[in-house]
Amino acid sequence: MSHHLVEVKDLKHTYPGGTEALRGVSFRITHGEAVGIVGANGAGKSTLLLHLNGCLAPAGGSVRIGDYPLTKETLAGVRRTVGMVFQDPDDQLFMPTVYEDVAFGPLNLGLPPGEIEARVMRALETVGAAHLRDRPPYRLSGGEKRAVAIAAVLAMLPDILVLDEPSSNLDLKSRRQLIGLLKGFKHTRIIATHDLDMILDVCERTIVLHEGRVAADGPTTEIFNDEELLRRSHLEKPLRMQACPVCGK
Template sequence: MSHHIVEAQDLHYTYPDGTRGLSGVSFRISHGESVALVGENGAGKSTLLLHLNGYLAATRGTVRIGDYPLTSKNLHAVRRAVGMVFQNSDDQLFMPTVFDDVAFGPLNLGLSEVEVELRVAQSLETVGAGHLRKRPPYKLSQGEKRSVAIATVLAMSPDILVMDEPTASLDPMSRSRLIELLKTFRHTKIIATHDLDMAADLCERTIVLHQGKVTADGPTIELFRDEGLLHRSSLEKPLRMQKCPVCSSRAD
């Protein structure tokens, strides 16, 4: 099953205004892997994610999604394979009702109405939002919006899930629920985040970006023990790996 592979080779990207986004990013993510993409603000995480579905085209270097090198010709196939969950769910939910929104992708794929209904029901069920199907998206809470946003992507049955800060602006309970949900997915996952605790929970592998370059790529727990590396990337150890401020004993 080679089509769940994501590979970047020497990606360079400079924004039209001259800001450097990426300067030589390479990695290979294989089938079923769950990878955290961490780095300080402006390290190039979002820029990198936008390359994975062909929204931005690299100034130099190539992206391969499964068997395809990403070109403008196979953009459709790639976007079908790569499901992207945006940081702000309001950007993702643009249809009048939750049902319409989840059905939007499958309908565009040309599926029959019966199949669309089925997919919508399944995806909403998966994220536990079946009861929201008739609601307008703007009336949902942040947590509900995030769940529905994920359902819209699941309904396309993508091979690869790309998420930008999935736990941002969620309350602790919604955050835990989301993590539990993501644990059940068998997709290849790429998650850009500052939430290192979530990264430790979900991702066995982490890629650290710093000023548009990969500064580390390896097992999550090992990287998170490297205080020097974290410090250089404006990150801090996940809370669970820090000393407990109350009893002062080390948790890990």
């Protein structure tokens, strides 16, 4: 299904002040793929993701989502297709209650009340947050906020799920739930993270960014076994692939 395609060609972005955050990034992600975006702090991960739903406009190159190049005219449609979970949940949650936050998007689509209620409750149950429905988002823990931010995106039934550092601030149980959820999501997933162990669990493909360029793009296990590439990109092997510090095995 071509409408789940994400194609980035020679994407460049320079912030006011002159930082060249993206220096010509290209890749193509097809329907149903789960792709990890990894790289040291400042490599350009968040900048890249913010281009995928038009939060940032490219200085050069192009983004194509499904059948449409991302332009001012296609922006609204692209935002319905690409569900973006931002790095900081506080950027996403602003309503008086969790329920209203998750209902906000479906309400704006003009859906009938019954459909909105069903979508909100299904999304909250998926992230294990149904019990939080009447709570104010600003009183939640970091992990609870993250779960609600993900629910707000799931309630829009996006074809493509884009998440920026989704496992940061999560306790072990919430992280495990998140991994289960991401594995179960049938459409395209693009996940920027420092959590290489999570990538190992969820993504068959990984793109390594280094100083605004693609340093590697390939099967996750191959990338994580390439010690020279990891060293050059200031990354460390997932814990699960490292030798035991006690017995050396």
